[in-house]
Amino acid sequence: MINNFKGAITSIGFNSVCGTGQNAYYELVHTLPSEKKISTYDPEGFLGTKGIRFLNNATLMYCNLAFQCISNRNLGAKIIAEADKIGLYDGSDLSNIEDGFIFDLTAKMDGPALVSPMSAPNTIANASSSMMAIKSTIKGPNFTVCGGACGSLQALDIALLHLSENMIDCAIVGSTEITSRYHQAVRQGELRGEAQEQDAPEMGIAFSIESLENAQKQGTEILGTILGVHSGQKLRKETSEGLLIRLCSQLLKQTDLSSEQLDGLILSAGSHCIDEVIFKKQVNEKINPDLAIIYPESVHGYGDNAGGFAGMLFGIGLFNQKIKNNLPSLRIDGTPKESYKHLIIATIDRTGYGIVTLLKKA
Amino acid sequence: MKKKRVVITGMGVVSPLGSDLQEFWTAIKNGQIGIQGLTKLSTEHYKGNPIAAEVKGTETLAFEGLDQLSEYSQAVYYATAATKLSLVDAGLTENIEEDNNYGLIIGTTSGNQDMVERTINNFEIESRDDELNPNAAEMLAHFRPIELSAKVASLCNFGGTNMVIPTACAAGNYAFGTAYSMIQQGRTPVIVAGGADPFTRSCYTIFYRLGAMTQTNIQPFDENRTGMVVGEGAAMLVLEELDHALARNANIYAEVKGYGLACDAYHPTTPDPDGSGAILAMNKALDMSQLSVEEIDYISAHGTGTKANDAHEAKAMNKVFGTQLQNMPVSGIKSMLGHCMGAASALEGVASVMSIQDQIIPPTMNTASLDPTFSQAFVVTSKAIEDRPVENVISNAFAFGGNICSVIFGKYNN
Structure with a gap:
């Protein structure tokens, strides 16, 4: 609940096997490339060459995304003038697992004297946003948060919290999806023998977020408006579907939006945690009898923590008609609208944690 | 809209100086030192006089659910115990029965890194090329940081927000600050916030390799100071909206300003x-x-x-x-x-x-x-x-x- 505060998305960073920039996302969802691994995480060379061999892939990609936002929003002068009024936020999950595994394995097998101290920071999940602060000289809040499949929206929530308190003027919020054998093992372990869904390709998404009021005053291009965020944990007697219904209902109430004004619900991470038939029934009974549920994971695969932001990008694509309802392999439960103005983006984690955000067309 | 005041109504600790709040505070007041020889790792490869601040004696803690946590990280255990201790100290129950939107925020450095260590040890992984079989994968899956807050929140039946903030050694304060802002804005009347970390080989090795660890005593601000000692534990505070605390006649320790x-x-x-x-x-x-x-x-x-x-x-x-x-x-x-x-x-x-x-x-x-x-x-x-x-x-x-x-x-x- 952010007391009527509205956030404006003022720039987008995207990185995938289809390249960087917002259009690369639309190419990704239309072409569904079989390649999962990105070959160059910072193709623009924002990070330069000095010292980058010690950075892990998540850090390289996070920094690239954040620099895309800085460049697209022309934040350079702002950073020089008020370095502490910009915050960096990272919605993480397993960004450090590969480094943590190899570090520990080396310490055990080769002895502590043979681990590299240079690799030590990568074992902690705050490495990416911390390195971005060093590279960009941003001195505002540096905030990594882990929310599993809800990680990216969780980071967005914290950024909005800080914006609403005037702690910062601008937040750069990113989330990266990296693959490795350790990531795959965790996913296999989580599924415990259940059928494996199609893994998401490596992908990173970042947004620069400002208060809507300030962005409008400055005449900044607004790519979407965030009306609110709401999150919660499944109560003992609650189902996953019930949790999402509770969160969506509270979000609508908090933002004073009637359920009739809602054009769709995008469940963009954790769809494997719910029974879609039960969910659809409850959505139609308790929120809106005509509401369609959109499952973009059917298009870009099942990831760890960036799914929420992928859902937001998907929603912006629907707003702008860059993405159409007849996208190959897109699963939609219900009758979709021809155009969209208000969308809920929802994510749920296997641990029973959920988060939803309400996105409005700019 | 007037911002709400946030007070502290309960505290729980699991520390190298004990897991009882009064015992902990008495030890701190009296200058008792909880640092001893390293026992949770083989000292063979750590030169000199390896010491650590280890948590001991938690087996005496008796809360519902603690015995179900063997498959989870030690951090989950410590955080669960500290959370339940804080709830009881706040005059709440260790399990909230009614529907609620209470939150839980846990800061950490290593998170569930001990699950990596356990996977490597239990499945005798010797090289990065070794296969992780399904059982190893299942154990490694408990590395996911979100488990640290979501598992504790589930055990206490909290229905509000929860998250893990891995901002290393500042993470506990990050958790307090975030909880404070969220309560101030009226999102929830209660958030249990704090920090938890397990003792891990990785963490000990990091500070060993960085040459940051002392072989003797920690001497803050002393001209001859020689470094820090790796420790572990958890501490959780019940942050509560003032009117909510007053309405239930809660003991108020202090206010977050x-x-x-x-x-x-x-x-x-x-x-x-x-x-x-x-x-x-x-x-x-x-x-x-x-x-x-x-x-x-x-x-x-x-x-x-x-x-x-x-x-x-x-x-x-x-x-x-x-x-x-x-x-x-x-x-x-x-x-x-x-x-x-x-x-x-x-x-x-x-x-x-x-x-x-x-x-x-x-x-x-x-x-x-x-x-x-x-x-x-x-x-x-x-x-x-x-x-x-x-x-x-x-x-x-x-x-x-x-x-x-x-x-x-x-x-x-x-």
């Missing part, structure tokens, strides 16, 4: 020698709290006992507090507790709150002679200070990556 977040933007493991992030964070905490430096009675320092940390912290305190610092009590309770990583600032938060409650400023052990290179001296004593009023305390926490958070706790005045 504000906090400041900043980043050094300097180096992954070394603090900015100019203390830029620390200065920003302390000033922002003072601004948010609407307090002047004259109204701060005591600084609970990050005080790791390393050359770099203590020098930059002293510089930052000098810059923020000016001549006020000369008469300011500054404590470094890591001299007793070791550096408990993500739990460190949470444990220091507990000590700060208890100092306000009991009007006693805890001592700093092993500091014989304040470093003369500091711009000005401040008050560091090996005896608790009992003759000064403690209205407001600022607690500093600094982390790898230059992640910094200062929190101000104040006496609750109605």
